[in-house]
Amino acid sequence: MPASRSRHLCSVAAALVLTVAAPATAASAASGASGLREVLFVGNNWDGTADVIKSSGDFAEVGRINVIPDRDQRMAEINADPIKWVYFQAIRNSVGEGHDQFADDMYSTPDGKSVVVSRPSFADVVSIDLATGRINWRFPVAGYRADHMAVSPDGTRVAVSASTANTVHVLDIGTGKQLGSFATGDKPHENVFTRDGKYIWNMSIGDVNTSLDSPGWDWTKGDRHITVVDATTYKQVRVIDMRQRLDAYGLKDFSDAVRPAVFSPDESKLYFQVSFFNGFLEYDVAADKITRMKTLPKNPATSEDRTTWVNDSRHHGISMNPEGTKLCVAGTMDDYATVVDRSTLQEGPLVPTSKPYWATVSGDGKDCVVSESGADQVTAIDFATGRKVTSVPVGDHPQRVRLGHVQADWTGPSGS
Numbered sequence: 001m002p003a004s005r006s007r008h009l010c011s012v013a014a015a016l017v018l019t020v021a022a023p024a025t026a027a028s029a030a031s032g033a034s035g036l037r038e039v040l041f042v043g044n045n046w047d048g049t050a051d052v053i054k055s056s057g058d059f060a061e062v063g064r065i066n067v068i069p070d071r072d073q074r075m076a077e078i079n080a081d082p083i084k085w086v087y088f089q090a091i092r093n094s095v096g097e098g099h100d101q102f103a104d105d106m107y108s109t110p111d112g113k114s115v116v117v118s119r120p121s122f123a124d125v126v127s128i129d130l131a132t133g134r135i136n137w138r139f140p141v142a143g144y145r146a147d148h149m150a151v152s153p154d155g156t157r158v159a160v161s162a163s164t165a166n167t168v169h170v171l172d173i174g175t176g177k178q179l180g181s182f183a184t185g186d187k188p189h190e191n192v193f194t195r196d197g198k199y200i201w202n203m204s205i206g207d208v209n210t211s212l213d214s215p216g217w218d219w220t221k222g223d224r225h226i227t228v229v230d231a232t233t234y235k236q237v238r239v240i241d242m243r244q245r246l247d248a249y250g251l252k253d254f255s256d257a258v259r260p261a262v263f264s265p266d267e268s269k270l271y272f273q274v275s276f277f278n279g280f281l282e283y284d285v286a287a288d289k290i291t292r293m294k295t296l297p298k299n300p301a302t303s304e305d306r307t308t309w310v311n312d313s314r315h316h317g318i319s320m321n322p323e324g325t326k327l328c329v330a331g332t333m334d335d336y337a338t339v340v341d342r343s344t345l346q347e348g349p350l351v352p353t354s355k356p357y358w359a360t361v362s363g364d365g366k367d368c369v370v371s372e373s374g375a376d377q378v379t380a381i382d383f384a385t386g387r388k389v390t391s392v393p394v395g396d397h398p399q400r401v402r403l404g405h406v407q408a409d410w411t412g413p414s415g416s
Contacts, residue, residue: 036112036405038363042371042378043067043117043402044395048102050115051394052410055363055403059380059392063412067103067117067126069133074122084123087144087164091121094209095311099397105148108404109173110155115404116173118146118160125149125160125169127176130406133413137176142167148400150191150200152231159200161188168202168227170234180234186222190260193231194267200234202227203258205312208275213306215253221275221312224257242274242290245283249290260317260358264342265324275312278334280327294345299334309333310355317359319368321383328368328381330356337370337379339386348386353379360401371398 039062042051048068053059068074078084092100101120108115109127114136116127123144127136143165150159157179159170168188170180185204192201206222226240243256254274261272269291270283282292296315306312310333317330320342327340329347336350337359355374362369367380367389376396380389 035408037062037408037410039404039406040360040363040369040378041106041108041115041402041404042394042398043103043106043400044376045101045103045120045373045397045399046096046099047396048100048119049395050103050106050117051398052406052412053378053392053394056366057364059362059369059378059390061392062406063410064395065115065128065130065413066133067106067115067119067128068122069128070126070135070138078122084144087123088121091145096121097310103399104146105160105400106402106404107149107151107155107158107173108406110405112405112407112410116149116158116171118149120145120147120163122146123162125158125171125176127173129413130410131414139169139171139176139178141165141169142181147188148190150193152193153195153197157231159191159193159202161191161202163187163189166204168200170200170231182227182229182234182236184227185225187224188227190258192261192263194263198231199237200229200231201261202229203261203272205257205259205275208257208312211307213276213309213312215255218255221255221257226258240288242283245288245290246274249281249293251290251293255312257312259313259315262318262320262327264320265322271318271320271327273315273318273329276306276309276314278314278331280315280318280329292345294340294347296329296331296338296340296347297334297336297350299331299336302334316357317370319359319361321361321368322365326383328359328361328370328383330359330370332356335374337368337381339368339381339383351379351381351386351388357399358401360403363403369401371401373397373399 038055050065052062104118106117125139141162145163147161147163186206189205190203206224228238257275259273279295284291314333316332319328337353339348354372356370357373358371377391379391
């Protein structure tokens with residue numbers, strides 16, 4: 001590699017890990033604002049609702065939202081368009097496991113008056129008024145399926161993956177107007193804003209619905225890589241192909257489809273899951289290499305037939321406590337969640353959970369909250385002890401769980 005090119009890559013890498021001290025986030029700003037209440041939004045993907053629960057403590061129910069109030073209108077449009085109808089059916093019978101996908105990801109607006117939801121089966125993003133339950137705006141994504149989102153640290157923008165169009169749209173959270181977009185690898189999935197709001201990281205996962213799941217056929221899954229863009233210009237600043245980094249670490253048989261991921265507090269390390277693996281990897285951002293791997297226990301009851309694993313996932317969901325000392329991992333196909341010490345990579349108790357699909361952090365930072373999609377509940381696990389705190393029931397097939405805000409006296413839309 002030419003010396004000038006090497007110096008350029010190093011400077012870009014250094015810029016990507018630079019953060020300001022104790023940056024103000026939309027969540028922290030809203031917490032200090034009067035009239036707002038911090039909550040967790042739980043998206044129930046199969047029934048098209050979102051449960052709103054307390055962000056910590058007993059995680060009791062606060063209210064529920066219908067995120068598909070326009071279902072009849074959307075279905076009429078789909079039924080009138082043969083191509084849309086084919087994709088709708090394909091989503092139902094592949095990634096949806098025989099169910100429609102109506103609530104993938106969600107974030108509240110900084111004023112706590114609306115929630116923005118990506119709806120895979122309807123290939124759109126909508127803003128729903130929390131007081132009335134009505135739609136404020138709707139943005140149809142490119143292609144035929146919407147997926148994971150991310151919100152900027154100041155809460156003003158959302159990035160959403162348009163998975164069949166290999167595109168990420170960045171929208172104004174208040175108006176739904178597109179501010180920009182950028183190209184990705186095949187099937188963009190997870191999006192992450194850096195803490196300073198300067199960059200967006202997108203992870204593409206390729207085709208997770210074929211039965212060509214053995215390592216020898218991994219190349220058929222598509223072009224999978226991390227795309228890093230400038231969050232102002234939406235221009236690409238870096239592409240990270242984990243295939244090369246995995247090979248260099250001696251993991252030639254591992255999939256390079258990066259699934260859920262979380263940064264360390266200083267953003268010097270990225271911890272991520274890949275398809276088919278029961279565990280996670282540590283990536284040094286500045287050094288541009290994988291530095292550690294953690295293999296977690298297998299459930300003896302879990303079939304070793306990869307084609308039976310949902311959407312190529314074995315483990316899907318990872319979060320980190322605010323101090324950066326503990327990781328929480330959702331062992332999706334192995335039916336447990338566990339807290340892992342970040343320094344030693346020693347796991348704690350394996351907390352039985354049914355098809356846990358996501359892991360996030362409670363509002364007070366004390367607990368990991370996982371969605372049990374197989375049991376229609378969310379479960380809190382104490383970061384300090386690794387033991388279960390409580391479980392609360394929610395709707396059908398909870399997946400994404402996101403911290404947000406509602407008005408202090410809110411208990412549900414008036415039309416509910």
